[in-house]
Amino acid sequence: MKSEDLMRQNQSIAVAFHKQTEIEKNEHRIRLNVSVKASRFLLKNALPFHGHDESEMSISKSMFLEALSLIGDCNEDVGKVILKNAPKNNQTVSRSIQKDIASCFANQILKSIREEIGDDVCALLVNESSDVFKKEQMAVVLRYVDEHGIVKERFFGIVRVTGTSSSILKSAIDTLFAKHGSSLKQV
Structure with a gap:
């Protein structure tokens, strides 16, 4: 069955990516740019990304999520596509994405x-x-x-x-x- 799935071209990542609308691509770009801006702020000020309680009801969420929320509050267009308004699998807030962004900054500085x-x-x-x-x-x-x-x-x-x-x-x-x-x- 796995072999048959691989043979189906309409299930490939490339096909799925091309099926995305321009609106979805633009929303993803906005989410990624906001994550980069929040990361830049935290790194520049030597602030931690994570807190001990990052749940939705937490009074003191992580600095990263708080920065995203603040940016969304200041810009209505951004607020419409980030955090709870983004698809669950495309919020660009995971720790691995945060580490990737921080690594990109580190590589640029070392360069x-x-x-x-x-x-x-x-x-x-x-x-x-x-x-x-x-x-x-x-x-x-x-x-x-x-x-x-x-x-x-x-x-x-x-x-x-x-x-x-x-x-x-x-x-x-x-x-x-x-x-x-x-x-x-x-x-």
């Missing part, structure tokens, strides 16, 4: 740091500690001089590590740099 450093050299500051779950993690900061001669320090990433030996930390740094298209040759 701008790499561009600012360019081909110059930088220093690497590494600090190891354990998180609340007693798991080892390593924070990496880059120190460099920009084109105006100003010394800058930028957070580059945090990585879970299995230990604190130099070989484990170096391997984690190599992996972090490779992930972001950087090279240890500049350090």
